[in-house]
Amino acid sequence: NMASDEDSDEDFVTYGTPLEPLEEDEPIRKPVPVHEQTVKDEKGRYKRFHGAFTGGFSAGYFNTVGSQEGWTPSTFVSSRQQKAERQNARPEDFMDEEDFSEHGIAPREIVTTEDFASERKDQLKDKARAVSSLAALIPGDTGLLEELIAPARSSIGVELLRKMGWKDGQGVGPRLKRRQRKQNTDAVKVHGGALLPSGSEESEDEDDEFAPENVTFAPKDVVPVDFTPKVDSHGLGYRGLNPLQALGGGSESAHINLFTLQSDRTSSLFGDRNSGQKRRGGIAGQAFGVGAMENEDADIYHKDSMSNYDTVLGGEEPGDGLYGWTAPQQYTRKKNDSKRDVVYLGRILDGFTLASQVTEIKTVYPPPDLPRDYRPVHYFRPVVDLSTVSPIVAQALQASRGHLSQDAPQQGRHSLDSSQRRDMLGETPLQGPSSVFELLGSKDRERLNEIRSVAKEQNKSSTAPQPDSLTSPAKTQASSETQMALNAWSGPTADASKTFKPFQKNPQKQARYDLYINKLKKGDKEALESSLDSSMTEWERGRERDEFVRAAVLYKPSNSSLSSRFTRSKNEDDTDSVEVTRDQENDVDDKQAAVKMKMFGKLTRDTFEWHPEKLLCKRFNVPDPYPGSSTVGMPKIKRDKYSVFNFLTITDSSHVSREGPKVNKKSRWDKTGKVSEPKDPLSAFLSETRSEVSVAKQIEAGAKNQTDSSHTEPKTDEEEKEEDEEEVRPPMDLFKAIFASSSDEKSSSSSEEDSEEEEVAPSTSEPIQISAETLNPPVSAQITPAPDISKVPGII
């Protein structure tokens, strides 16, 4: 195909030489003044300009107008001697030579002489002749007489072909053997869809069966493709009323069919011979009665029979069972010929051929199956600011829908762990060992139990002594945050007056918050509970407790020292709410880590709902994915501008406390010297997990483990303190994503024992979640969504 392209390029003709591209620096030529401009004719003679009314350029014969000689005709012949040869004056005789030039009024162009002209008929002439024939001597006759008289002439091309051995009715091309030819015609049928009205084809084919091998045949003639452009605005195949049929012979042909097949067309081209011959001369029709010259009067009182009209909508059934969609002719004729696979079963419109290449079928993927209980309407949770709504209303709201704006995220589907989901689905628990514990030796188990009990005690001691604080898993986690807040604020430098006031909009709430902060600074462990309003409902208090703790962690004194450098703007925005896109992107750090690990896919991809504009869908020929929805772009929600929850990612609230163990371990490994160079957290993590596998093996062997733990335990206390002071970036949720259950467990108990637990847990990737459950049942309730565990072996 490359060759053909080259060819097509060669076909172009370049005229003249291309202009030199204009140089920018070149000085602009001065325009020539009018008096210096001269006009010359093609022979180089100066032209005189006569003005518009005296003839323009070159008036008269060689500018003779207005001159001494005046105007002389080009040829003057006395008619006395040559009367017979009187020549008619043609318009050209009175025209100047400029008029014949390219831009004149009658440009002369090179035209093919009749000898070389193609056989193609002039359609315009045909039409004119057909119309004129209506009023001609013999009506309905299209120049029959002329055809009789005109000599049979064939064009030079036909002559040449004949001399080369071509005969009428044959195709052009090298002669073919029978087999080959048959193939070719087949190919033409399928691809070219040639609509050859060749009735003799079948019989010929059958005859060919007995043809000897060494006989060659001429190829079949091909109907040329009609390239006349479509200039009207009719539908495809529509050709309008035939005036002959509609006015003249309307009553004779049963129906006026505006859409005809090509085969019908060839016969019923202007001047349908059959109907034309039936017609007699003179005026005929119902209105005019019978003329004196007419002897046939059967037709006078024309009765229109009902059979001329359709009684059924849609027209008669053509009889082929296709109801109007007639098949290509070769198909209708040979229904049982299995060799020809017909691609298209419709009528092929005049001027069209079947495509030679099958168009690429666009694969359309069906939309995803909707879940059974899917409702196509989404109700946004009404945003209710707790502080503005009375507690009763808030409670009622919660009871009815559970749709209070800042609903606890823990109730989401993703926060369930596998066993809970299993229970909900009614699946049977997995057989076999349900926990790593059962795989461990009795000695190891004892040791782990010990660690766990220590962790529990620590939890109890660190949290505020609330009766229900340990029963709910959310509380345990919150308690760790309270601890964080306490640690952050109990330092001597903190100054409440300069801290950021997150609840400034609600002075009462802010007052409570201030009280809380003050108590925190004094190191009061019950700061939170005592500063809350006891008149509020339990639920409201719970919310406020969460808010306060988070705000306290977020606006720690280190931050507040920074914030004291700024002053609040005097003119506050009147708008209290900010438009926030509803779906927020996940944590970037996670993704960064995933990119480093080259784990593209679920970890790096976020999918959001996005509403394209209706017009855009229309322009792309795509159905509107959200018909009826008026939102455009990403769906947005109005949120309270000063709500802390705009700036906190609620689902990730656990990562503050998860900081501990990770860095902890790092220092531990630094100490043992296994990691020689400081690495980025991720590669460090990777190397840890690798080494942990080996450690786990050692545990299994029952050797060395005591020494291991004894190494780590005394160090950790100091390290924890160090850590609280240093500012560390938020941790990577990747850990959560990979080792979902184990990492969450860590978050609940912010003690150093986690490092030990973690050592064991990842060693076997499969039963992590189950083991977590057995270790610490209440904690497992708030596990974040677990990713594909199958990915994990890929990393390690």
Next chain:
Amino acid sequence: MAFPQPRPQVPQLPQHLLRTIECQQGAVRAVRFNADGNYVLTCGSDKSLKLWSVSRGTLLKTYTGHGYEVLDVDSSYDNSQLCSCSSDKTVILWDVASGQVTRKLRGHAGKVNCVQFNEEATVMLSGSIDGTVRCWDTRSRRYEPIQILDEARDGISSLKVSEHELLIGSVDGRVRLYDLRMGQLHVDFIGSPITCVCFSRDGQCTLSSSLDSTVRLLDKSSGEMLGEYSGHVNKGYKLDCCLSDKDTHVLSCSEDGHVYFWDLVEGSLTLKLPVGKAVVQSLSFHPTEPRLLTAMEGHVQVWGAEPEDTAKLSSVC
């Protein structure tokens, strides 16, 4: 079929220099094949846009009307219209034959980096340094965009359109795939600023090059990485990458004056095509044939799979 299917040929790489076109329009910011690959469009830093014949290397038309350097151009499927974008913050729709400006669209707040027609040339999409992609209607006379996609947090560097998807690479290190049919936006995090994105010809994968000198092939539906190609230098320039005509190779410009060819499946460097000494700024692969355009400084080079004379010979045969 009478003949058995021919054995699939080893794909030929365009490694022979067929022609060098001196564009005389300052630095060539981008070079693009038209829809059928018979013509070349070059965007010059002297505010002009030029149309060339590939086979002869002759200048066919110059389109002037931009107020500052032209940055990207795209031709409609029927070659009747062009759209171009420029540092003057405008997008212009051109009539190819007359060279007239059909529409000049203002609205972007910064220079417009990339522009693309949709499949039927009914919409022009332009991505700008202001972080928005604007969808302009070519059918109506409105001068406001149909929709503004402002999800990116940094400038848009590259965008491509398939029949119902928009692939948009941004300097914020993310590749965004807008699926109009599903009404979804997929955001793939790459991390490093994206310089160029493109679809594979089968439409199943996306290719994205970023400033960490890496080209990545991602699965379109899941976002998983199928291949990673590196070795070239791409640290500061907005360089193009693309796939070869049959999706067999991944190509990328490089700042060391080469064009790198990697095997798509193996990820190994197949060819390091020396183009010149300066940075290869832009490249474009022929839609159906092994033919490549590269732009360096002020000239464009045409590369073919066979040397010029043998190509001529084969065309005769």
